[in-house]
Amino acid sequence: MRSLKIIGVHEEKGRIYTNNMIRGKRVYDEDLVHRGPAEYREWNPKRSKIGAYICQEVNDIFIREGSTVLYLGVANGTTASHLSDIIGDEGMLFGLDFAFRPMIDFVFLSEERSNLAPIFADAGKVEEFADKIPKEVDVIVQDVAQRNQAEIFIKNVKKYLKSGGFGLLSVKARSIDIKKHPKQVFKEIREQIEREFNIIDFRSLEPFEKDHMMIVIKKK
Amino acid sequence: MNLQDLRKKDIIAAKADISASLGIDNYIIQMVAHIEDLDSVLNKLVKRFRDWYELVMPELSRAHHDHSEFIKLAVDMTRKEGSMGRAYTHEDLAGLEVLRSEIAHLYVVKDEQIGRLEGLMEREYPNTCALAGGLLAAKLIRIAGSMKKFMIMPASTVQTLGAEKALFRHLRSGAKSPKYGLLLAHPYVAEGENKGKNARSMADKIALAAKVDYFKGDFVGDKLKESLR
Numbered sequence: 001m002r003s004l005k006i007i008g009v010h011e012e013k014g015r016i017y018t019n020n021m022i023r024g025k026r027v028y029d030e031d032l033v034h035r036g037p038a039e040y041r042e043w044n045p046k047r048s049k050i051g052a053y054i055c056q057e058v059n060d061i062f063i064r065e066g067s068t069v070l071y072l073g074v075a076n077g078t079t080a081s082h083l084s085d086i087i088g089d090e091g092m093l094f095g096l097d098f099a100f101r102p103m104i105d106f107v108f109l110s111e112e113r114s115n116l117a118p119i120f121a122d123a124g125k126v127e128e129f130a131d132k133i134p135k136e137v138d139v140i141v142q143d144v145a146q147r148n149q150a151e152i153f154i155k156n157v158k159k160y161l162k163s164g165g166f167g168l169l170s171v172k173a174r175s176i177d178i179k180k181h182p183k184q185v186f187k188e189i190r191e192q193i194e195r196e197f198n199i200i201d202f203r204s205l206e207p208f209e210k211d212h213m214m215i216v217i218k219k220k
Numbered sequence: 221m222n223l224q225d226l227r228k229k230d231i232i233a234a235k236a237d238i239s240a241s242l243g244i245d246n247y248i249i250q251m252v253a254h255i256e257d258l259d260s261v262l263n264k265l266v267k268r269f270r271d272w273y274e275l276v277m278p279e280l281s282r283a284h285h286d287h288s289e290f291i292k293l294a295v296d297m298t299r300k301e302g303s304m305g306r307a308y309t310h311e312d313l314a315g316l317e318v319l320r321s322e323i324a325h326l327y328v329v330k331d332e333q334i335g336r337l338e339g340l341m342e343r344e345y346p347n348t349c350a351l352a353g354g355l356l357a358a359k360l361i362r363i364a365g366s367m368k369k370f371m372i373m374p375a376s377t378v379q380t381l382g383a384e385k386a387l388f389r390h391l392r393s394g395a396k397s398p399k400y401g402l403l404l405a406h407p408y409v410a411e412g413e414n415k416g417k418n419a420r421s422m423a424d425k426i427a428l429a430a431k432v433d434y435f436k437g438d439f440v441g442d443k444l445k446e447s448l449r
Contacts (some may be wrong), residue, residue: 043421092226101236104238107234110230118231118234120241134223178388
């Protein structure tokens with residue numbers, strides 16, 4: 001097991017892992033592996049956009065030990081659980097979703113992991129969850145399958161991301177416009193985001209996710 | 221407020237918010253899914269039963285294609301003269317009979333559950349039921365996700381609900397657009413001279429009825445139904 005440049009993420013034989021925060025406990029059906037005194041949880045890039053992004057050989061996902069993270073579209077917390085391993089006891093991840101079924105899972109997960117907080121709300125209605133998160137967060141992660149996903153991201157970054165903070169937006173071409181070619185959709189989204197923020201990375205999540213891109217921004 | 225206090229507050233709020241968001245539609249959707257489960261389980265059990273029963277009397281199985289009718293008649297497991305089957309002993313046939321009676325019971329359960337669902341739908345959404353029938357109306361709500369989402373849909377969307385695969389193929393590649401989806405289950409569409417046309421006018425009335433139901437308007441289902449003639 002070797003540590004990657006990405007803080008808190010480890011690699012062995014092409015598979016990636018995080019240090020399990022709660023020993024012996026699985027979150028989904030991932031493998032637990034033991035190396036010396038440490039226990040690692042395998043991070044499946046097919047089930048996690050951030051996992052797929054890491055497997056594109058990037059150098060940083062901008063999430064640190066102690067980070068506060070706002071995660072829009074947290075679903076049942078598969079990805080959030082690995083971010084929870086990374087941010088550790090001093091960090092906090094606020095996970096937001098509007099579908100009750102995955103949110104039930106995420107509430108249970110939040111009760112187990114002391115750095116996860118659940119919010120049952122619509123990511124597009126930024127005023128409605130203002131009292132449930134801190135005034136500013138270090139990182140915003142978004143993975144929602146809505147048509148106006150770029151607009152939702154821009155609103156949240158403007159309102160909640162600290163100056164100098166990072167935003168990771170996973171773009172799903174097919175939920176934006178099924179009639180357009182994905183390349184065209186990506187180009188339009190990229191231009192829309194570029195008008196507002198500095199894009200520091202933009203790359204495809206193939207082969208783990210079809211027609212998906214990750215856009216990373218830094219707020220001035 | 222420190223992060224830990226905020227988290228504890230969020231957990232309590234999320235629980236209350238989830239609870240408050242649940243409505244009768246969630247219950248209806250589960251019930252429809254359950255009835256569809258029963259259909260697929262029954263299908264699987266009946267297929268095995270036919271295979272098994274054909275050792276005894278293949279002629280009876282082949283003469284009755286309707287599953288539930290066949291299951292009732294198959295209570296007779298004595299080999300008839302000239303049959304291709306074999307006369308197994310009463311004792312040997314016990315296992316086959318257990319399967320038959322369980323299937324027969326499941327058909328009864330399915331009918332009862334459909335009756336309960338239709339009663340529930342009738343109470344909640346009488347106008348939509350008058351047009352589509354309770355079971356079909358419930359299936360439409362299931363695809364939409366809730367009555368609110370269904371009610372917002374234009375008639376053209378209602379018309380092709382359940383044919384999403386064909387619809388998206390049409391949008392992507394310019395293949396022919398689907399004329400109907402789930403609405404084909406309704407006799408007005410299925411038995412119509414022009415199915416596409418009937419699906420279009422039926423979808424139009426269902427979309428109206430759903431709006432009336434959602435906003436708790438007066439009963440106009442009979443008038444809407446009359447206008448389809």
